[in-house]
């Protein structure tokens with residue numbers, strides 16, 4: 411068993427920075443709950459829209475509420491022309507997370523949150539149209555087509571895959587999207603959520619909070635790790651090759667993306683779930699390399715460093731098996747985590763004090779300003 415993680419030191423580790431009723435992370439070493447429900451239970455039994463409703467509105471919807479919520483979101487997928495114009499001006503080699511950041515920010519210019527009473531509506535709107543934003547830009551900049559973003563797909567994940575590929579996804583792929591979006595939906599005071607809460611604590615608007623959070627999620631130490639993990643494993647031609655390369659990386663003390671966690675000490679409960687789906691998808695596409703390579707990476711990291719896969723590692727192969735381009739991996743995380751971010755913004759607003767910690771000063775002692783002629 412792994413040694414318990416010491417939650418202290420730099421990075422505010424182990425310090426309680428507020429209260430939340432939304433989730434618990436690592437309370438039993440490896441557990442994750444959303445509003446009291448185990449994430450495994452949710453991933454096994456729910457669609458993403460049910461979990462979004464739970465996180466944003468506080469309870470699991472009954473059938474009528476779920477149907478109404480899905481119908482509402484379906485009706486909010488279209489994009490205003492001014493936003494389409496902006497998306498068309500973003501170059502094909504831009505990073506899709508920058509597209510998400512700009513898309514969210516532009517939406518905030520066009521459909522402002524005028525009052526906090528609108529927070530639920532603007533959140534639902536973002537939830538419905540974020541897949542439209544990323545896919546419209548991607549298809550326009552890469553395939554030179556102006557897609558119609560109004561689909562009648564039943565789910566957010568299905569809508570995303572449909573726009574991306576120009577045809578409805580099969581049942582397996584739609585199911586994996588539900589699971590993936592559920593796994594990524596909420597995670598207490600992680601870096602991007604904390605960004606959103608800091609922004610919310612100044613009484614800023616919802617779009618600003620979410621735009622800032624997207625920027626924090628983009629980095630490879632956070633959400634960007636799923637893309638970085640893909641860039642790692644796609645280089646390996648066999649488990650033996652993966653083993654040799656991973657050993658070299660560990661000797662050179664390189665950081666391996668998709669492993670380790672700031673809070674969990676033994677495992678990330680999301681890993682076993684997405685790993686299972688990655689295995690199913692590997693069988694579905696007849697993969698004999700990427701999945702075994704991923705498993706070997708996991709074995710090497712545990713054997714050598716007692717580091718376990720976090721949520722991102724097996725997401726890489728799972729998304730790849732569904733034909734999703736690597737650079738769109740982290741935007742999918744955005745489509746999901748938006749629920750957690752927005753719920754935290756609402757929670758912060760409901761009991762707010764501006765977040766303003768202190769710093770230990772390490773600079774110069776007090777000194778007079780020299781005249782400009784006396785400066786080096």
Ligand SMILES: CC(=O)SCCNC(=O)CCNC(=O)[C@H](O)C(C)(C)COP(=O)(O)OP(=O)(O)OC[C@H]1O[C@@H](n2cnc3c(N)ncnc32)[C@H](O)[C@@H]1OP(=O)(O)O
Nearest residue numbers: 630631632633635664665666667668669670671672720721
């Ligand atoms: C959905 C998510 O956002 S999950 C996180 C996604 N991010 C990644 O996968 C990036 C790779 N992982 C990491 O960088 C880290 O594990 C983090 C950022 C997730 C957590 O950071 P920390 O809490 O500071 O890590 P932690 O304190 O456990 O590190 C302990 C030691 O293990 C090492 N370590 C941690 N993760 C890794 C890794 N992935 N590869 C190699 N070494 C690692 C650290 O360098 C550190 O070594 P040191 O003591 O010699 O400096």
Ligand SMILES: O=C([O-])CC(=O)C(=O)O
Nearest residue numbers: 597599600601672673721
């Ligand atoms: O909690 C964290 O630090 C990172 C993480 O796993 C997440 O945000 O899902």
